[in-house]
Amino acid sequence: MSISSSLSRTGVAAWYERRSRRRRSSRGADASLAIGVAIIGIMMLAALLAGVLSPADPIRQDIPNALAPPGTDGHPLGTDALGRDVLTRMLYAARTDLFVAVGAVLLPLAIGVAVGTIAGYRGGIVDRVVTGVVNVVFAFPVMVLLIALVFILGPGIPTIIVAVTLVSWVSYARLARDLVRRERSMDYVLAAKVSGLPTRRILGRHILRNIIAQPVTFAMSDAVAIILFITALGFLGLGVPPPAPDWGTMIADAQPYFTTHWWLAVFPGLAICAAGLGLSLIADGLSQKWNAQ
Amino acid sequence: MTGPAEHLLSVRGLRLRVGDETHDVVRGASLHAARGEVVGIAGESGSGKSLTLRAIAGLLPTGVAVAGGDIEVDRVDVVRAGPQVLRRLRGHTVGMVFQEPMTALNPTMRIGRQIAEAAMARGDLSRSQARTRAVELLERVGFPEPARRYRQFPHQLSGGMRQRVVIAIALAGNPSLLLCDEPTTALDATVTLKILDLLADLVRDLGIGIVFVTHDLGVAARICDRIAVMYAGQVVEEGPTEQLLRRPRHPYTLALLRAVPTRDRDIDGLRAIPGNPPQRGEELPGCAFAPRCEYAEPECRSEVEFVPIGAGRSTACRRHPLLAAMAGGTS
């Protein structure tokens, strides 16, 4: 396509503005993505290698050496009120929190996109029912419904993943539904229908492939929120049951010691911030790349 | 140097550059307009005609800058003017009508206020005087019951009516020059004719000058006294409408005319222009149209000059005598 034909009607000026914005943003997007992937990659690696990297046992108590400050021999980040090594617990907590987050992002993504795609493509009564359910779930503040569900279902990792899924599939469903509805009326879908392709093939091969970028981008920014939700649940005592470590629980345990032993609360908090930053950089980079297209 | 006294607008050798690029998008365009005169700028998309127009009002989009040449409007040097002088110029001397009446109006402001606001920008009207003036202007551009229409929002109006509001805004500061950027492109054919009639009335009644950018030679023929044809950032031919369209002295004008359907020529007679316009940034020594031109000779690719050829006409084609010889080449 020649440049001049892409200029039709909108003119040189608009073309220039779009192009220069695209250039600038794609440079920024690449940087965001690279840094974000690096942060998350390192954290994931550290979590996987927790057993090798950590200097101690995550749940072994050592009361005589409790509340040791950072830099103490064998405890680079100090020990907590029960004498457990903070660094070790943080590494194992990364394992729990990141693992739960992955599940709590992928499951709603898959379910939401599937339900939304079907609702958007079928339309009619299916669409109306799905839209109704989505609107109802949207009426609840996420954290409130999440807390209620975790409370009702009882503590544990599966509970958290199920509760997050029940709450957050609706965002994906709404997004996918709207995208599919727009896509459905396009010529290539009509062409596929006319040529007699089965619905499953049309949805999978054609529509899904065209719409999937947006839900995936959204999933990355949703992951930031999910990490915060999971750790907040832990902080409220509704997270992973003890003694398994989790950043939120660590902060809750450290609360009484904040004034005297700040590191107990600060390091796990910084770990959450780092995970949040990495994920939101990835989300930022992806969404900019997406916008540029 | 100031232009001849009767020149309301004079553009000389205007060069516009886009951002960090090394080639200009407008490459030495010249143009002039007097009071009571409608001057058309015709050309394809991307020829630089809209940018030239926006440069006249000092409204170039971000990233586009004047790289050379002069623009003078009513003895104001637009290229070197500061923001305050430009603002005064826009409020007093120059009005602008845009292509898309759907988006050129603020959707959350009543149309009357949008006109009154423009009237007040001049600085010599009180709020209530501006209101009265806005109602007058609404009537002037063809609104029945202007006082009631004053309170309407843009979304309550049709495209044609919105374009009338845009014209009323442009007129609010009592400008002597109206810049129209494809004002009828987004409108239906019948509405187009009404808007063109309105603009022609304004020229007759108010004695203003109009620069009218369009890609549609039919529209240009209807309203313009003179037409400048632009190609690849340059004016390639200029002259009084009638002569220019009947006896073009540039192969590009000729080619444009052959691409327009008329009553005497059926569809088979239409001819698309072979090839594509030059890519942005392409080196263009000589005539930019030469690669697509059926009359081009080797010299065309090395040198080009915009020369007067008498009867108020000018052309950039070296071979204009040949075109003159093919008398009545088009119709």
Add this chain to the structure above:
Amino acid sequence: MAFARFFASRLLQAVPVLLGVTLVVFVLIHLVPGDPAQTALGARATPDAVDALHSQWGLDQPLHEQYLLFMERLLGGDLGTSLRFGQSAGDLIAARLPVTLWLIAYAAVLACLFAVPLALWAASRPAALRDRVVRVISVVGLGVPGFWLGLVLIEVVSVNWLLLPAAGVEPGLLGHLESLFLPSLTIAAGMTPLIVRSLRTEVLRVTESDFVTTARAKGLTPHQIRMRHLLRNALAPSVTVLTVNVSFLIGGTLVIERVFGLGGLGDLMLTGIDARDFPLVQAVTLVLAVLVVIVNILGDLAQALIDPRVEVQ
């Protein structure tokens, strides 16, 4: 009048959503693994006490009967009876609601005070240094956990600098403004990045729209263009952004109330959870959801007031 009609239709749209909300809240108790009455009373409860609770909650009746009973009570203004307090859940909620509403409103105002100038500043020179700075701030801010930020703020501002109270609510307007400042700031810090992002995009979209060029062509000053043309047009979508985030805001107050020891709805809900007080948890969940629905309606109305095109749809 068109506005009244818009209001009525918006209210009507909320009815099925509210019905759905009651259904979800009703179903909650049936999701409890095992016998909810037994769970609530603990393992050592006598069979008689469990049976009594069964009949009190209507668990011995068929499901649809139970829902009808639940709705009948609700419409009669009965939100159930708290096990822990032995009091009407409605009364408990009414007593705690003001603190939570204060927190929500205060946080929303603070968030706007930060977000609006930041977004305008960033959008005034897209891709320039200031724009990138604001973007970095919002990307970083997005990942900071509110409960942790609250603890840090208490430590730094209240404990070290002795500036503001660390916990509890002081009486009076000034007392409220002072003692709720840190918690509201904490919630606002979480919301600001979200608002800045969408607002920046909106302002840029409006800045690039043709009518701003029209305004410039009129000879208006940059200030006049900003005040008369940019702001109002960027405001309508911002209201949407704000209402969409209200759900986030309310969730935030829940956790932050715990951090700062404020006795609001969040604290009530968590107390209910600690006591396995199902009716209380249900009641608070219901009230908070209804609050979201109300705020959404108000947001739509505000939008209709700002943008004349909304009523027409």
